[in-house]
Amino acid sequence: MEPFDFSEEKFETHVPFHNYFLKRKAHVIKRIVENKELNCLDIGCGSGEMEKLIYRDFKKITGIDPSKNRIKEANSIRLFNCEFKTNEGTEVDFKDNSFDIVLIINVLHHIDYKDRTKLLKEVKRVMKYKGISLFFEHNPFNPLVWYRFYYVSKIDKGCQMVYPLKLKRKLNELGFKSKLRFMYSEGFGEYYIHARI
Numbered sequence: 001m002e003p004f005d006f007s008e009e010k011f012e013t014h015v016p017f018h019n020y021f022l023k024r025k026a027h028v029i030k031r032i033v034e035n036k037e038l039n040c041l042d043i044g045c046g047s048g049e050m051e052k053l054i055y056r057d058f059k060k061i062t063g064i065d066p067s068k069n070r071i072k073e074a075n076s077i078r079l080f081n082c083e084f085k086t087n088e089g090t091e092v093d094f095k096d097n098s099f100d101i102v103l104i105i106n107v108l109h110h111i112d113y114k115d116r117t118k119l120l121k122e123v124k125r126v127m128k129y130k131g132i133s134l135f136f137e138h139n140p141f142n143p144l145v146w147y148r149f150y151y152v153s154k155i156d157k158g159c160q161m162v163y164p165l166k167l168k169r170k171l172n173e174l175g176f177k178s179k180l181r182f183m184y185s186e187g188f189g190e191y192y193i194h195a196r197i
Helices: 006-015 017-034 049-055 068-079 113-126 143-152 164-173
Strands: 039-043 060-065 084-085 099-105 125-136 179-183 190-196
Touching: 017 049, 017 125, 017 190, 039 049, 039 113, 049 164, 060 068, 068 084, 099 113, 099 179, 113 125, 113 164, 125 164, 164 179, 164 190
Parallel strands: 039 060, 039 099, 060 084, 099 125
Antiparallel strands: 125 190, 179 190
């Protein structure tokens, strides 16, 4: 995983309504995760903006990101049940069956296509039996989103969009049971896959 080093200020500059989209994803997470005694891993947590919205809904959240700058910002938030660590590459530095929930929020399109399967296998490895993983990505079937992604966004420059049916099929091949949902609350600009093992 290449270091992705955009501050929240840059997100707000380059992604209109970024905070709104973040809150909508947090709403989905809270709706799916009803038990507040669960341990969560957030892969690609950035500066911990999502953790500010959901930390009360988990026993503990561990956030990892390849950017040392973003992890430093995340740790400065000082949320009582959140821990943030630098983690480079597609290997996740945790033991097998460590987490009840794994979040991968708008991260996969920053991973080289050839390395995505490796990361998905790592997600499965660190998930507990009957655990949940939630993958959020941009909807490539929305023409406005597609145009912004490839022709406007500096944040996504050089990235490849993740097609939902291909991702769902790959997850199923790896032994996940997955459900695909498009987010109408975001004008169908994003989708998420709710996967279990």
